[in-house]
Amino acid sequence: MLESLFKYPFLQNAVISAILASIACGIIGTIIVEKKLVMMSGGIAHTAFGGVGLGYFLGIEPIIGALVFCVGSAISITTINRKTKTNTDSIIGMFWALGMALGILFVGLTPGYPPDMNSYLFGDILNVSRFDAKLMFGMDVIIVLSIVMFFNTIKAYLFDDEFAFTIGVKTTALEYGLFILVALTIVILLRLVGIILVMALLTTPPAIAKLFTFNLKTMMILSSILGMVFCLTGLWVSYTLNIPSGSSIILITVISYFIAYMIKKFILKSKHCNN
Numbered sequence: 001m002l003e004s005l006f007k008y009p010f011l012q013n014a015v016i017s018a019i020l021a022s023i024a025c026g027i028i029g030t031i032i033v034e035k036k037l038v039m040m041s042g043g044i045a046h047t048a049f050g051g052v053g054l055g056y057f058l059g060i061e062p063i064i065g066a067l068v069f070c071v072g073s074a075i076s077i078t079t080i081n082r083k084t085k086t087n088t089d090s091i092i093g094m095f096w097a098l099g100m101a102l103g104i105l106f107v108g109l110t111p112g113y114p115p116d117m118n119s120y121l122f123g124d125i126l127n128v129s130r131f132d133a134k135l136m137f138g139m140d141v142i143i144v145l146s147i148v149m150f151f152n153t154i155k156a157y158l159f160d161d162e163f164a165f166t167i168g169v170k171t172t173a174l175e176y177g178l179f180i181l182v183a184l185t186i187v188i189l190l191r192l193v194g195i196i197l198v199m200a201l202l203t204t205p206p207a208i209a210k211l212f213t214f215n216l217k218t219m220m221i222l223s224s225i226l227g228m229v230f231c232l233t234g235l236w237v238s239y240t241l242n243i244p245s246g247s248s249i250i251l252i253t254v255i256s257y258f259i260a261y262m263i264k265k266f267i268l269k270s271k272h273c274n275n
Contacts, residue, residue, distance in 0.1 A: 009130070010126055010127070010128075011126070011239070013128045013129060013130055013132070013133050014125045014126050014128055014235055014245075015232065015235065016133045017125065017128040017132060017133050017136055017191065017192060018125060018192065018228065018231035018232050018235055019228055019231075019232075020133065020136040020137055020140050020188065021136060021188050021189055021192050021201075021227070021231065022205075022224050022225075022226075022227030022228040022230075022231055023140055023143075023144065023224050023227075024136075024139065024140050024143050024184070024185045024188045024189075025185060025188075025189060025201055025202055025205065025223070025224070025227045026205055026206070026209075026220055026221070026222070026223030026224025026225070026226070026227050027143060027144065027147055027185075027220045027223070027224065028143060028181055028182055028184075028185040028202070029185075029201075029202040029203055029205060029206040029223055029227075030206040030209070030216065030219045030220045030223050031154070031158065031178060031181075031182075032182065032202055032203060032206070033203055033206040033207060033210065034158045034206075034216070034219075035158055035178075037182065038199060038203055039088075039089065039092055040077065040088070040092055040179070040182075041182050041186065041199060041202060042092070042096070042199050043073070043077065043091075043092035043093070043095050043096045044070050044073050044074050044077070044095075044179070044182060044183050044186055045070075045186045045195055045198045045199065046095075046096045046099045046100055046195060047069050047070060047072075047073035047095050047096070047098065047099030048066040048069055048070050048099065048120075048186060048187065048190060048195055049066075049099050049100050049102075049103035049104075049117075049120070049121075049195055050065075050069045050098065050099040050100070050101075050102030050103045050106070051064075051065035051066035051067065051068055051069030051070065051099075051103075052065055052066050052103055052117065052120045052190075053065070053102060053103035053104065053105065053106030053107045053110075053117075054068075054069070054102070054103075054106045056106065056107060056110045056115045057106040057107070057109055057110045061131070062120065063132060063135065063187065063190065063191065066120075066187050066190055067183075067184070067187045069099060070183035070184075070186055070187050071180055071183045071184070073095050073099065073183070074176075074179035074180055074182060074183040075176060075179070075180070076095070077091055077092065077095055077179070078175055078176055078179050082172070103117075118194075119191065119194070120190055120191075120194060120195060121194045121195050121196050122193075122194040122196055122197060122244060122246045122247065123189075123190070123191065123192050123193035123194035123197060123244075123245060123246025123249070124191070124194075124244070124245055124246065125191065125192045125193075125231070125234075125235055125238070125245040125246070125249070126235075126238065126239065126245055127191070128191045128192070132191050135188075136188045139184045139185075139187065139188055140188070142181075142184065143181055143184060143185065146177065146181060147181075147220075150174070150177075151217070153169055153174060154174070154178070155216055156169060157169060157171060157174055157175075157178075158216070161175075185202070186198055186202075189201055189202065192231065192245070192246065192249065193245075193246040193249055193250060194246045197246050197247070197249075197250045200250045200253060200254060201227065201230070201231075201249065201250060201253060204230075204253045204254060204256075204257050205222075205223040205224075205226040205227045205230065205253065206219060206223045207257060208222075208223075208226055208256065208257050208260045209222040209223045209226065211260055211261065211264045212260075212264065226256075230249055230252050230253040230256065231249055233249075233252050234248040234249030234250075234251075234252050234253075235248075235249070237252065
């Protein structure tokens, strides 16, 4: 594969996108895990399907449609949740179903043969284009700069949002900003693992990192590194065995979690026996 990397542009795009996606995944995934926003992120991810369908219907790049829908749903869910007494899970469920329904509707209305949606549902890292890689890079820059600039503020918010509010943090604006960053990260991951599998890659590397450290900055860095290892290993397995890339990345990621969990238990058991 190493020789093919310098020969085939599609493999170069795949490796670049895996690295870029892992950076966003490690940073934002840590925030999702720490703030327990897994269901919220899942709802935003599934609304992306509506944007993909709209992209095909309008004849524009589907990933752009997904970006608009993800950001729109993130803002809408946060607004409705803050201004009504409706249960958050109910709102997420409605947007989840709405996004999927709109995607199916737009695909059905698209003239000609229905487009292949499998790469957006289950991911296909080998089909990532140069445009996708450039878009990922731009969104990575936004995510990294945002986290670096507001790291201490975000750290206070994750620790206790009420405490953060009392010390002068504008928690409403911060919450909107974080959910928009979550939306951007989900769009970055769509081409790699797809809408159905995106949550596993967002949450598993931070969950593994959390087994060994509680330092927020260390968790983000370790999660990003783990994400790169899982994505590149999954890409190699996919290319070598000719199997779907999204599933191979997720299988490696989840298996790695259980291995890490057993290692952590063994370390704790050894320390207990020594004491």
